[in-house]
Amino acid sequence: MLPSADALAASRLSLSVDGPVATITLNAPDRRNSQVPSMWHSLAAIGAALDDEIRVVVLRGAGSCFSAGLDLGLLSPEGVPGEEHMLGLMNAADQTIIDTIDGYQQGFTWLTDPRFISIAEVHGYAIGAGFQLALACDLRVVAEDAWFCMKEPALGLVPDLAGTKPLVDLVGYSRALEICATARQVSAPEAADLGIATAVVPVAELQATTDDLVQALLANNAGAVRETTALLQSARVEDLDTQRLAERTAQARRFRALAAGG
Template identity: 50%
Template sequence: MTDADAVRLTVDGPVAHIELYRPASHNSQTPAMWDRLRQIGRDLRGDVRCVVVTGAGPSFSSGLDRAVLAGSLPGELAALPETEAEERIAEFQAAFSWLRRPDLLTIAAVQGHAVGAGLQLALACDFRVLAEDARLRMPEVTLGIVPDLGGTGRLIELTGYARALELCLTGRAVTAREALAWGLATIVVEAAELTGATRDLTAALLSAPRAAATEAKALLLGATTRTAGEQLAAERAAQVRCLRGLAGA
């Protein structure tokens, strides 16, 4: 099985299921897997409304495969001209960032370890359903690098500056209950209930009309970067589009 094959996609009506499938390594990630994730986002069917991301085995994802970090990739990136190196990292980021698209509702179902790139993948999703045994870590800084897959912005949004900085600098593990209190988790359930709870959340999200759900997500995503007046204007424009859609105009 190639690394690309370790990202499995199944589509059931409006729901796409993405499973990381390297259970022997706790679903450690590689650039080939990121290429596959980026391709999935690019090729996803237009009728898909919800994306559920899971990991096979006891953990969601242990992060970047240590063999990659110890291999040639860091040196290759360091040797590239700065612009080219940043462009390559931008390709890695695109593997996760499409999960924030306004037309999609995305859920990470997390059990066991979600570390580094694993945590950043979960953070890229709109919702995180955590099993009681989930442990979240962002250890990149302790290894001499930084989180670069979109995780820093999401940590700030969800936990605030001080907690985000503490998690990044110490690399310590956050329990599921602590994650819930800090806003990193949407819900925490017993491990045996993880699949059912994720299914229930998916059904609840799909009950909202797609056009209105897309408009609402777009409004919320942009709220922190707009002025108060700009946000009011965006709400007005979105409402007019919704009303016209309901009227068939």
């Protein structure tokens, strides 16, 4: 079951579902859509509850930016009311830390489910956890004013929200290391050059470009798109013979589905 609107609002999110498209909005513009544990748990709950009718998931940020990253109040002695206390977690046993962060990561990893294609619509800042949330998506439509930054090393931390693998997959080890170890900002044009951005467009055209991409993704056979998505994901890790077998096996399923009218 999808989280209630009130529960989502409490975790700085909103959700709308329009036929095969689910749109998740990071909805704390007064805090630049900074992220907290309840947001990650709610994202994971959304992912677990979406049914097979959903073919595209869009993530966007309300207000001036996509997400300025971790709410730094979590690292203060006072913490953030209603949220898990990060300073307390820092003093926990190693296994407790590892298990807790695994729960946080579930809010990101579901976005690679091949049942649907996920799109991050990025404007303004995508910093730290915001950058990792954009990287968790399959595609990124980026406004010209966007800036990406893996800020964690500047805070004495590491990127731990499942962002390191997609970054290396996209830009390679050497460039990923340089981006993370320097914690520098990556502009929208550079993001396009590096392959992080699927498209870079004027701010005024951002939503329309995303909408056009959604319609293009919906135009083709759902089963074929899902099988192709899974194949492209496996191609990043499998050897040629294993991948060829996966292609043949997927095509056999498509033949059966088409013969049955699907």
